[in-house]
Amino acid sequence: MSVPRDDGQAPVVPISAAPSYSADGGGDAPDPVAELLAFLRRRVTGDYEVDEFGYDAELTDKVLLELLRPLYHHWFRVEALELKNVPEEGGALVVANHAGTLPVDALMMQVALHDEAGRALRLLGADLVYRLPLLSHLSRKTGHTLACREDADRLLRRGELVGVFPEGFKGVGKPFSERYKLQRFGRGGFVASAIRAGVPIVPTAIVGSEEIYPKIGEVPFVARLLGLPYVPITPFFPLLGPLGLVPLPSKWLIEFGEPIRTDEYDPGAADDPMLVFNLTDRVREVIQQMLDQLRLRRGHAFPPFL
Amino acid sequence: MTHTVLVTGVSRHIGARLASVLAADPEIGRVIGVDTVPPPSLTRDGGIPLGRTEFVRVDLRSPDIAQVIAAADIDTVVHMSLVSAPSRSTGRAAMKEHNVIGTMQLLGACQRSATVRRVVVRSTTAVYGSSPYDPAVFTEDLEPHHSPDHGYAKDAVEVEGYVRGFARRRPDVCVSLLRFANFMGPGVDSPLTRYFTQPLLPTVLGFDPRLQFVHEDDAVEVLSRMATEDHPGTFNVAGAGVLLLSQCVRRAGRPALPLPSPAFRLLGNAVRGAGLVEYSPEQLRLMSHGRTVDTSALERELGRRPKFTTAAAFDDFLRSRGLYALGGARR
Numbered sequence: 001m002s003v004p005r006d007d008g009q010a011p012v013v014p015i016s017a018a019p020s021y022s023a024d025g026g027g028d029a030p031d032p033v034a035e036l037l038a039f040l041r042r043r044v045t046g047d048y049e050v051d052e053f054g055y056d057a058e059l060t061d062k063v064l065l066e067l068l069r070p071l072y073h074h075w076f077r078v079e080a081l082e083l084k085n086v087p088e089e090g091g092a093l094v095v096a097n098h099a100g101t102l103p104v105d106a107l108m109m110q111v112a113l114h115d116e117a118g119r120a121l122r123l124l125g126a127d128l129v130y131r132l133p134l135l136s137h138l139s140r141k142t143g144h145t146l147a148c149r150e151d152a153d154r155l156l157r158r159g160e161l162v163g164v165f166p167e168g169f170k171g172v173g174k175p176f177s178e179r180y181k182l183q184r185f186g187r188g189g190f191v192a193s194a195i196r197a198g199v200p201i202v203p204t205a206i207v208g209s210e211e212i213y214p215k216i217g218e219v220p221f222v223a224r225l226l227g228l229p230y231v232p233i234t235p236f237f238p239l240l241g242p243l244g245l246v247p248l249p250s251k252w253l254i255e256f257g258e259p260i261r262t263d264e265y266d267p268g269a270a271d272d273p274m275l276v277f278n279l280t281d282r283v284r285e286v287i288q289q290m291l292d293q294l295r296l297r298r299g300h301a302f303p304p305f306l
Numbered sequence: 307m308t309h310t311v312l313v314t315g316v317s318r319h320i321g322a323r324l325a326s327v328l329a330a331d332p333e334i335g336r337v338i339g340v341d342t343v344p345p346p347s348l349t350r351d352g353g354i355p356l357g358r359t360e361f362v363r364v365d366l367r368s369p370d371i372a373q374v375i376a377a378a379d380i381d382t383v384v385h386m387s388l389v390s391a392p393s394r395s396t397g398r399a400a401m402k403e404h405n406v407i408g409t410m411q412l413l414g415a416c417q418r419s420a421t422v423r424r425v426v427v428r429s430t431t432a433v434y435g436s437s438p439y440d441p442a443v444f445t446e447d448l449e450p451h452h453s454p455d456h457g458y459a460k461d462a463v464e465v466e467g468y469v470r471g472f473a474r475r476r477p478d479v480c481v482s483l484l485r486f487a488n489f490m491g492p493g494v495d496s497p498l499t500r501y502f503t504q505p506l507l508p509t510v511l512g513f514d515p516r517l518q519f520v521h522e523d524d525a526v527e528v529l530s531r532m533a534t535e536d537h538p539g540t541f542n543v544a545g546a547g548v549l550l551l552s553q554c555v556r557r558a559g560r561p562a563l564p565l566p567s568p569a570f571r572l573l574g575n576a577v578r579g580a581g582l583v584e585y586s587p588e589q590l591r592l593m594s595h596g597r598t599v600d601t602s603a604l605e606r607e608l609g610r611r612p613k614f615t616t617a618a619a620f621d622d623f624l625r626s627r628g629l630y631a632l633g634g635a636r637r
Contacts, residue, residue: 136512
């Protein structure tokens with residue numbers, strides 16, 4: 001559902017179709033200069049659409065993901081595997097492991113799904129994201145929203161591809177020594193949402209994110225001072241200052257597993273804690289297995305050197 | 307059956323427009339408009355022709371309203387008289403008294419009345435507050451994480467509490483509670499419309515809230531249908547879609563001035579003294595986190611959507627004030 005326009009000029013593009021704005025017009029190649037000017041005119045006059053969550057599909061595709069693409073292709077050399085397991089349309093819940101001290105894995109997964117599966121990823125993020133300046137509106141503009149039952153249900157009902165990292169801060173902030181060990185999976189709220197909407201759960205393993213900022217310690221008192229869940233120490237941060245913020249160029253693999261169906265349950269089953277816990281455990285085990293296999297398959301974290 | 311409709315807050319724009327629509331309806335016998343001040347004169351202050359509306363000057367805080375209701379055999383009450391910003395002369399205390407005590411007096415009179423069959427109360431989506439902890443889209447049954455604890459929104463929360471109490475005590479009366487998004491349109495004069503007509507628009511650095519507007523025409527239409535048909539319940543009223551503040555600023559063609567939130571608050575206190583624009587803490591939260599509501603309940607109930615989307619309502623407002631995006635007039 002996108003915002004209807006009053007002047008009825010441009011066609012309303014369903015946001016879930018993750019439109020690529022460069023590919024319009026039949027045979028003749030569009031003039032890149034005219035296209036850029038039209039883009040700039042729309043941006044300057046505010047004549048563009050965002051959905052009710054604040055997702056700005058054009059800005060995401062043309063600017064924000066464009067900034068991430070070099071990182072995706074050349075720095076991390078991400079390979080997205082088994083993309084056929086991502087439904088081409090309709091609601092689905094992508095559940096992935098979370099690691100890397102900073103949530104770079106979320107961004108890379110978004111690029112993978114947007115560019116290679118043609119789906120806009122709508123992530124559910126922590127409230128911390130929405131409290132912070134800059135991050136709060138960038139997160140909304142790239143299609144993400146607060147991890148809460150209402151938003152998850154609403155997005156899935158609309159047929160969007162929703163992504164969650166059930167480990168949350170426990171996962172992304174875990175020490176390097178615990179790499180590729182899945183942490184506890186929250187309260188299983190994501191499973192309940194999938195059951196209520198009757199959408200499949202796509203278990204996803206991300207290998208490579210663990211090595212970008214190896215966290216070997218933290219500074220709890222600074223974290224408390226700043227109201228952050230942790231302030232990390234890595235081999236290069238804070239030692240090298242801002243240079244320490246450059247992520248290490250590990251090799252990444254993202255594998256999408258076989259969807260786990262939830263439509264065979266009655267929507268009321270979402271209120272059965274035992275069933276929800278069991279299904280949560282099943283998803284967790286599947287992801288852990290995928291992680292272990294994928295890690296073997298990748299071999300060295302920083303090929304070809306080590 | 308002929309109706310007698312009482313409209314409170316008739317001296318302000320939406321109330322006056324509603325009264326004139328109701329006065330033009332042949333089904334309605336009498337329209338009685340009340341307010342604390344007389345309606346603006348037609349010729350000088352851009353008043354609205356009220357037709358055969360009978361105006362009674364009543365201070366809602368006094369029990370006089372009970373006499374009006376008793377004397378006129380009123381069967382429908384449309385309570386529009388919520389003040390959204392303190393006036394320069396009387397201040398916040400008077401505003402709160404007007405909103406809360408006024409509603410209590412009015413509902414008390416309705417509860418005593420044997421003739422009142424329908425009560426429509428104007429509320430605001432501000433009752434949902436604005437915070438980073440709440441879902442992106444509010445439905446009517448959602449409890450906000452932080453209930454508003456300040457100003458207009460707090461008044462509205464209290465007013466809604468009294469309305470619910472009244473509905474419980476008089477289950478035979480059809481009670482409709484309408485939560486309006488910010489009004490937008492050529493005739494609307496609110497803190498938000500005054501904000502957008504400033505030469506420089508201060509924004510909160512690092513935040514770009516989602517805003518929703520309802521066009522005055524749609525507001526009047528919804529209110530008049532609520533006043534003439536039974537639609538019990540609580541409904542969000544807003545134009546379809548959202549606009550980001552940055553989009554609004556660009557459409558208005560005005561430069562934005564991003565300020566860190568403490569500076570925004572300081573500036574707010576400074577200009578509040580001048581009485582030009584209101585930058586209350588509530589406004590700061592709205593300008594940081596925004597607010598979007600779900601309007602599907604109203605669409606199901608009335609069987610139609612508002613004519614103006616949020617963007618169309620805003621553009622109509624801009625046109626009426628002669629504001630255009632950079633690069634000339636929009637179509």
